[in-house]
Amino acid sequence: MKNLMPIKEIVIKEGAINDLTPIINKIGVNSKIMIVCDNNTYKVAAKEIIERLESNNFFVTKCVLERDSLLIPDEYSLGEVLINLDKDTEFLLAVGSGTINDLVRFVSFKVGKPYGIVATAPSMDGYASSVSPLIVKGFKRTYSAIYPEIIIGDIDIISQAPYEMITAGFGDVIGKYTSLADWYISSVITGETYSDDIAAMVKESINKCVDASTGILRRDKKSIKELMEALIISGIAMLKFGNSRPASGAEHHLSHYLEMKEILSKNEYHLHGTKVGITSIIISEIYHYIFSFTVDDIKKFMSKKLSLNRDEFEARIKNAYGAIANEVLSNLNYFYIDEIKRKQRQERILEKWGHMRNWVKINVPEAVTIRDLLRRIGAPSKLNEIGVNEVLLYDMLNNAKEIRKNYTILRLAEDINFPVEKLFEKVKKFLSTV
Numbered sequence: 001m002k003n004l005m006p007i008k009e010i011v012i013k014e015g016a017i018n019d020l021t022p023i024i025n026k027i028g029v030n031s032k033i034m035i036v037c038d039n040n041t042y043k044v045a046a047k048e049i050i051e052r053l054e055s056n057n058f059f060v061t062k063c064v065l066e067r068d069s070l071l072i073p074d075e076y077s078l079g080e081v082l083i084n085l086d087k088d089t090e091f092l093l094a095v096g097s098g099t100i101n102d103l104v105r106f107v108s109f110k111v112g113k114p115y116g117i118v119a120t121a122p123s124m125d126g127y128a129s130s131v132s133p134l135i136v137k138g139f140k141r142t143y144s145a146i147y148p149e150i151i152i153g154d155i156d157i158i159s160q161a162p163y164e165m166i167t168a169g170f171g172d173v174i175g176k177y178t179s180l181a182d183w184y185i186s187s188v189i190t191g192e193t194y195s196d197d198i199a200a201m202v203k204e205s206i207n208k209c210v211d212a213s214t215g216i217l218r219r220d221k222k223s224i225k226e227l228m229e230a231l232i233i234s235g236i237a238m239l240k241f242g243n244s245r246p247a248s249g250a251e252h253h254l255s256h257y258l259e260m261k262e263i264l265s266k267n268e269y270h271l272h273g274t275k276v277g278i279t280s281i282i283i284s285e286i287y288h289y290i291f292s293f294t295v296d297d298i299k300k301f302m303s304k305k306l307s308l309n310r311d312e313f314e315a316r317i318k319n320a321y322g323a324i325a326n327e328v329l330s331n332l333n334y335f336y337i338d339e340i341k342r343k344q345r346q347e348r349i350l351e352k353w354g355h356m357r358n359w360v361k362i363n364v365p366e367a368v369t370i371r372d373l374l375r376r377i378g379a380p381s382k383l384n385e386i387g388v389n390e391v392l393l394y395d396m397l398n399n400a401k402e403i404r405k406n407y408t409i410l411r412l413a414e415d416i417n418f419p420v421e422k423l424f425e426k427v428k429k430f431l432s433t434v
Helices: 016-026 039-055 075-084 098-111 163-174 176-190 196-216 221-241 250-265 272-290 295-302 310-332 339-363 367-376 390-403 409-415 420-433
Strands: 009-013 032-038 059-065 091-096 115-119 131-136 139-144 150-154
Touching (some): 009 016, 009 221, 016 039, 039 115, 059 075, 098 115, 098 131, 176 196, 176 339, 196 221, 250 310, 272 420
Parallel strands (some): 115 150
């Protein structure tokens, strides 16, 4: 894969692990390395990496995050990495995928030591980004961090990853269809900065992912390589833009909301990308439903005042988020109940409705198309596969938009006074027919 600055080395190929030691030497690391992995990735790759490095005169310490269930990127895991970090360590090397990468990236940023990642699964698009989604006090928030110095993706290793991790990576990329749409409509309605060049990178990642879909089911190495490159390109887009906005929209907010509910209730966890793939079906259906209405319809919706006052808003947030409600309220700072700003957005919506309607028709695939892409590779495509019933679906549609301040299709629906009940019925009806 072509090297993409500012990351010094990106190697995605069969046998890439053989290049690790010379690459580490090339970037100027000479002695002490800390390896961070979990009990699974230790067996898959980290044990061999440690042996290779030690045989080449590196002093290696290791931090194995042993868990009986899914590793969570929370305060406990961060603390464990920090406790095992020696002050004279030159370089941190993460061996794993999403959670391990996010933890090491954040620690690297905080302690001012460079890090790299040896990927063990094509499961998410954050390998190349410079932010870390972490769960602190039960609330999932994206924190500023640092990009890796090196990314090593050995196709021989990642093509043998658990298949649910491969389909999760595919779902994470497919979700960019709707995240790009959210970013674009926000630029039209709110004036948020939008970059055609960055959007083109994200579209490239989607296209590579779709092209790979025919071979992923049989673990074809060329297809797995295409998927891994798609994930890295998406991460590079976030890195170049400076945050996750180009690759994360309402579909991610729904997924993050589910993740918090899972953690708070101690229910079974599902991989982030798996949820993103399914929730992108929902958001696509909402896009085409909302934009099926004419500007005259929108004027009628806007004439019906449905917005909450401050007390009602706080009550809804506290009911939905419980112990972490204050974190949510602090993050939002009541931005979306400012009626002056809301009126300004409504005027812009009416002014640009025809333009946005045409853009969505051209650029956002129908929900059934996204569903079929997921099914093509044997990925989950139904809500019950991630433990979501009708009650939770309504809860998500009503409250997940509060996860981030970013403007999305769910915020637009709120601005035009479109009832959540109607969105819920439309989504429920679509899902019942497929």
